[in-house]
Amino acid sequence: MTIITENHLKYTSYNGVLVSLGLFSIGTAFLMSILPFTFKHFGFDQSFARDLTSIYYLGVLLGAFVTKPIINKLQYRGGILLFILLYIVTVIILAIYPNISIWLVYRFFAGIAVAGIFISCESWLLLVTPKSQQATRLATNTAVLCLGRAVGQTGISITGTEGYGPFIAIVAMITLSLVPLVVMCKTAPIITTTTKISLDIIGKINVQGLLGCLASGLILGSLYGLMPLELHNCGYDQHKTSYLMASIIIGGILTKPLAKMLQIKLTKPESIIFFSVMGIAAILGFQITENTLLLFICTTSFGSSIFALYPIAIAQSTQSLTDDLLFANAQIMFFAFSIGAVLSPLFAHPFMTVPHGLLDYFIIIFVGISAYMFIHKTPSTTVRLA
Helix, strand or coil: CCCCHHEEEEEEEHHHHHHHHHHHHHHHHHHHHHHHHHHHHCCCCCHHHHHHHHHHHHHHHHHHHHHHHHHHHHHHHHHHHHHHHEEEEEEEHHHHHCHHHHHHHHHHHHHHHHHHHHHHHHHHHCCCCHHHHHHHHHHHHHHHHHHHHHHCCCHHHHHCCCCCCEEEEEHHHHHHHHHHHCCCCCCCCCHHHHHHHHHHHHHCCCCCHHHHHHHHHHHHHHHHHHHHHHHCCCCCCHHHHHHHHHHHHHHHCCHHHHHHHCCCCEEEEHHHHHHHHHHHHHHHHHHHCHHHHHHHHHHHHHHHHHHHHHHHHHHHHHCCCHHHHHHHHHHHHHHHHHHHHHHHHHHHHHHHHHHHHHHHHHHHHHHHHHHHHHCCCCCCCCCCCC
């Protein structure tokens, strides 16, 4: 836990962090989209996408543990600036040195940087926001991230995927994300003391929440790295692929209003079941339709389903915890998500050898988590994504 004074609570700029996150998410989403398409240009085998995605999420996993010591040392703004600069360096290295071993090393460091940025920014936003407004601002934060990712997905249609143009655009966008932190965030939370994670929480872990986070990682871990290849294998060109990926992210933006409509009647496990069924229906619809409008409806519905799993699972995991255990619980849930994200490309890659194989993999995850929730569902408070 981080303690800050009332003055910092009052004057720390929330908007600067939000704008910076949005710009950063545009750049990272663009990079995740174009990387699989650069393999042919650089002479890499398509199977390299699996290894590249796995090593990236392994970095994210490690980043969950190294972020706090760095923030303790450099404070929030300094730490976030360092992580963004580290990510910029990794992008430059990818463009300059098209070597498989080098790419694996620097995508690992990119994962560490991304974990550091998102964990630090989310913590910053919570610290400077009164408790009565935290849910609303976190929802706004999620919407901005999804919107940034949606915009980033369309970058392919502007720069293409060959040469150094995409990398230059990505570096420029991520560099631009430094500006709000420097200009708009004149003050930041000051760390005065920290609370170590207590092992007491291990016995209080909500298994439904834990598995929900794991399932979310198993899906999202393959979304950015392998889904563009899946769409390409389905016969869609680069432009249509970028727009379909963008519609998936837009679906994530629509998660909040949809969940809000469901929260009155459904418990959290029931909500996970609902979104899983919706995801399965969207995938099946995508596989059988050739109508462009229906394709976008299906991919948007699919996006709503996959991006709903994590926040609902987090809400489920905290239902019986006291406030002093929330931070430790969040770390454990993020760890579960990261484990799923690391394993996801390894599990999903064998499915890529058959048409619509990755989509079938997603269906298996949806069926598994919804079946568990149905069998083990217990009375619970309803989803609150205010």
